[in-house]
Amino acid sequence: MAVSTVAKKLDAHTVRADFPIFEQEIHGKPLAFLDSAASSQKPRQMMEAMTAFYSTSYANVHRGVYVLAERATAALEGAREKVRVLLNAPDVREIVFVRNATEAINLVAYSWGMNNLGPGDLVVVTELEHHSNFVPWQYVAGKTGAKLAMIPLDDQGELDLSTLDSIAAKGNVKVVATNQVSNSLGTINPVERLATWAHEQGGIFVLDAAQSAPHMTVDVQALGADFVAISGHKMCGPSGVGALWGRGSLLSRMEPFLTGGHMINSVRLDKTTWGDLPHKFEAGTAPMAEAVGFGAAIDYLNAVGFDAIAAHEHELAAYALGRMSEIPGITLYGPPAERRAGIVSFNIDGIHPHDVAQILDMNGVAIRAGHHCCQPLMQKLGVAATNRASFYLYTVQEEIDQLVDGLATVRKVFA
Amino acid sequence: MAVSTVAKKLDAHTVRADFPIFEQEIHGKPLAFLDSAASSQKPRQMMEAMTAFYSTSYANVHRGVYVLAERATAALEGAREKVRVLLNAPDVREIVFVRNATEAINLVAYSWGMNNLGPGDLVVVTELEHHSNFVPWQYVAGKTGAKLAMIPLDDQGELDLSTLDSIAAKGNVKVVATNQVSNSLGTINPVERLATWAHEQGGIFVLDAAQSAPHMTVDVQALGADFVAISGHKMCGPSGVGALWGRGSLLSRMEPFLTGGHMINSVRLDKTTWGDLPHKFEAGTAPMAEAVGFGAAIDYLNAVGFDAIAAHEHELAAYALGRMSEIPGITLYGPPAERRAGIVSFNIDGIHPHDVAQILDMNGVAIRAGHHCCQPLMQKLGVAATNRASFYLYTVQEEIDQLVDGLATVRKVFA
Amino acid sequence: MSEFDQMYREVILDHYKNPHGHGVLDPADAQADGQNPLCGDEVSIYVAFGEDGETIDEVKFSGRGCAISQAATSMLMDMVTGKTATEVAVLDKQELLDEIAIPLTPVRLKCALLGLTTLKVALHKAKGTPLPDGLAGFDELELT
Amino acid sequence: MSEFDQMYREVILDHYKNPHGHGVLDPADAQADGQNPLCGDEVSIYVAFGEDGETIDEVKFSGRGCAISQAATSMLMDMVTGKTATEVAVLDKQELLDEIAIPLTPVRLKCALLGLTTLKVALHKAKGTPLPDGLAGFDELELT
Ligand SMILES: Cc1ncc(COP(=O)(O)O)c(C=O)c1O
Numbered sequence A, B: 001m002a003v004s005t006v007a008k009k010l011d012a013h014t015v016r017a018d019f020p021i022f023e024q025e026i027h028g029k030p031l032a033f034l035d036s037a038a039s040s041q042k043p044r045q046m047m048e049a050m051t052a053f054y055s056t057s058y059a060n061v062h063r064g065v066y067v068l069a070e071r072a073t074a075a076l077e078g079a080r081e082k083v084r085v086l087l088n089a090p091d092v093r094e095i096v097f098v099r100n101a102t103e104a105i106n107l108v109a110y111s112w113g114m115n116n117l118g119p120g121d122l123v124v125v126t127e128l129e130h131h132s133n134f135v136p137w138q139y140v141a142g143k144t145g146a147k148l149a150m151i152p153l154d155d156q157g158e159l160d161l162s163t164l165d166s167i168a169a170k171g172n173v174k175v176v177a178t179n180q181v182s183n184s185l186g187t188i189n190p191v192e193r194l195a196t197w198a199h200e201q202g203g204i205f206v207l208d209a210a211q212s213a214p215h216m217t218v219d220v221q222a223l224g225a226d227f228v229a230i231s232g233h234k235m236c237g238p239s240g241v242g243a244l245w246g247r248g249s250l251l252s253r254m255e256p257f258l259t260g261g262h263m264i265n266s267v268r269l270d271k272t273t274w275g276d277l278p279h280k281f282e283a284g285t286a287p288m289a290e291a292v293g294f295g296a297a298i299d300y301l302n303a304v305g306f307d308a309i310a311a312h313e314h315e316l317a318a319y320a321l322g323r324m325s326e327i328p329g330i331t332l333y334g335p336p337a338e339r340r341a342g343i344v345s346f347n348i349d350g351i352h353p354h355d356v357a358q359i360l361d362m363n364g365v366a367i368r369a370g371h372h373c374c375q376p377l378m379q380k381l382g383v384a385a386t387n388r389a390s391f392y393l394y395t396v397q398e399e400i401d402q403l404v405d406g407l408a409t410v411r412k413v414f415a
Numbered sequence C, D: 001m002s003e004f005d006q007m008y009r010e011v012i013l014d015h016y017k018n019p020h021g022h023g024v025l026d027p028a029d030a031q032a033d034g035q036n037p038l039c040g041d042e043v044s045i046y047v048a049f050g051e052d053g054e055t056i057d058e059v060k061f062s063g064r065g066c067a068i069s070q071a072a073t074s075m076l077m078d079m080v081t082g083k084t085a086t087e088v089a090v091l092d093k094q095e096l097l098d099e100i101a102i103p104l105t106p107v108r109l110k111c112a113l114l115g116l117t118t119l120k121v122a123l124h125k126a127k128g129t130p131l132p133d134g135l136a137g138f139d140e141l142e143l144t
């Protein structure tokens, strides 16, 4: 990630004032929301953009010749351009709006995978994958006769790249699919190297950026990816919208995925032809207001600055790791602070994460307890579940203190 | 549709005050919005419900043990129950949230169709279908070797059911897929009869209710459907959300469609098992706020009353047909007022719909001009496009007058 | 008394730390595995019937889980010993919840009922007794 | 002057009612069909080259469309006659828009440019001249 020369520092208390969710108490305590990796809270500015769109510029897009339809189309296409800039995609026609990162990955798995994979082929994922970048590949591999292979983790929770050669020996590597930041451990993965490796093997590289795009600059060209999936709801945008970036030369050769209204060029009983990009992949009425809200969220994040956000989260992660490592009986998972995003997964000896999270909730602290949609990783760690605290641009140090205090209470209850 | 004994009459001027979009002028004229069949405008109440959700109760659903996650889960599941009641579905687990009706139909086409169709099988659609209930079946038929057949229209724009026997002679009828209300002609189709016929043939009946659910009571049990698709954005709800209802006994036997987070029971490298209904079909983060907005829209529509809405639209359609039939050179498509919903498609001799719509827009009147995603129908009508005016609960008679006046201007320009 | 004192009251913590019927029966007359997809917790239930082949003579559970699920399953072991398969199949979940007697949110309810649901599945498989509510109907198909 | 008087000015309506070059050339030296997926409008363009096999000797169009697309295509026929294939391939769309000289929204722009785009595709197919902007690059693959 490029570090800007004039690094703007983020004032989380100021940012926080834009988020109405914090104007309430939980169980009589201030809300310490430490579950942003699951979904982020929303700034007023994003909600206002959606309401303004519905109130002044709403109509179905693309086909209407009247003013409201033109405004709505301009708003949707304006949002698409914002996503293009966010990802530094070469061409706006390569940005496809979807519901979420999961759908983006399924689109690639079905549209590319079902038509390009077969026996002898290998789809390579990692032990760190979210189910959304694991199950679609497992499913498509099962349907096509391809095999699934996993890049294992080392003891630090980082990918063990020394295994790549032996993996390549198992078949034709056709797909390498990994996340950029692990939602469980916060590991920042060496995705440029994996992209290069994928291309050396003659495969495509599919990047799950659901957990990185909210927190750092993702440049699809610099990374050398072929497909990149993101979710709006994790980055201050509304639910119901995400985006797939795909290399135009691949997208244009692919069959469509969902079919129906809008994605066609012409429809006849004997033959239907597909529309141009990106429309070929956007069947039916688009998540229009959601795209507009996503665009507003991107504006908001840009105004704060991705470098400032990354630096702030890094500071919080280091602080949290420092304070939490002093808690007796705690196990902290994942890599050292330098190589992790604002995510801390942990367990406390003899106390199930559900119980930890429940007692924390009573102290106003919201963390996630579970497998975080990473059962292969949990199997590797030898646990059913972990606790996870995750941070974002509105997270303040006081929330981490509240977490640490809460953990003391947890230990007292279970003493 | 059942007519309630105490028929509440709808006051469209009062309803209209709930819709902020009408608080503006277009080209210095009041806005006459006659394109609700493409997408409806939004009441304040719906937008407020979404903003309140984001501001007080937002978190990712289902897995969190903390208060915000519980509230969000309750809101999402509450919305699901509202959709269940709307459709009179037997079990709330049969309601799957999707992006739109198009995705709902694709889900059935992929998940049921890809695994149950083959050579010798027949998928029967109608000449009246929207591309979204046509192309997915054509696509799946092409992939599986099944054939596609169309029930033709008669001269009134109504389905010619006398052709059913000859259609059945062409193969094993495995799917019958039709809309309940045509978005082009407003035809209300005899879907109960088609459902019965489908079942007699041993097939399933897939109902595209995208254009009926906004305007009339849709009772999946009374209709005898197997799958029903609806879109929130056409019924005062937000974009980005729709629903599929499917018969539980079918859904539970089907393979999933999108795979990934949330839709699993357990994930292992060698085997993944699917979650219970409806989760099996809801991969990734759901359109949570959109579902909440959809629920609020359903509440809004229920408060006005579906019988009152249907009666109001019927009145407007009769009035529009009456006034428009006096315009020289006009061709009105579709069935008589008694058997049509609030949709009027027409052409004016020698003037292309684009030009009609453009000039109307300059008079503040928004109508749609095009093929309305119904190219097979346009081929049947022998035109490339039609004009379409469509009405909803907030439509007032003055808007139809404004349309008729506008059409006089159109004729003057092209005189 | 604060909310979590209510939730993690003494008796819950006691059962959690010293669960009744924790272990494995091998062979067992009835057996089933259950899991909570929300957190990955797993429980296995083992039943041995008495001479009549109907009355639960011994019942054990193994697996991992939170205090709520472990305590609830532990209490369940006490509740069902000596009952017939048919009696247990129709056991109202409320009876167990009354025993647990703590405020439960929907997510935690799944934890509390995991053991009971799995036990009913075990009995269903062995004796054809009715399935629990949540699994009856169309989800039944997914059981196998 | 009101907005629609501007848009549907006399010269547009004249071209619409009496289009120049309306018809078919059979055989044609270059030919292509275009369509506007937004409204289903279709246009076919036919080109005959002069002795040098480069200069457009005659050009005709058929199909259906709105006043804007028909008038624009009619004007285009006048503009390109006598030009070489290479000259037309690089013809800036702005030249045609200047000729049309009415305010166009993005949707109507597609109508206005349908004829020009289709003509450039016809020339590309016959002579290998460059494709128009919108079709160059990866969408090229979808042309065939
Ligand atoms: C009859 C019918 N079916 C399906 C659709 C598709 O709806 P959506 O675009 O919301 O998926 C529409 C909307 O245009 C419609 O009118």
Ligand SMILES: Cc1ncc(COP(=O)(O)O)c(C=O)c1O
Pocket: A037, A038, A100, A101, A102, A103, A130, A132, A133, A179, A181, A182, A183, A208, A210, A211, A231, A233, A242, A373, B261, B283, B284, B285, B286
């Ligand atoms: C790394 C990663 N990939 C994919 C996803 C799936 O995102 P969504 O649920 O928005 O599709 C998530 C979110 O939990 C994630 O953290």
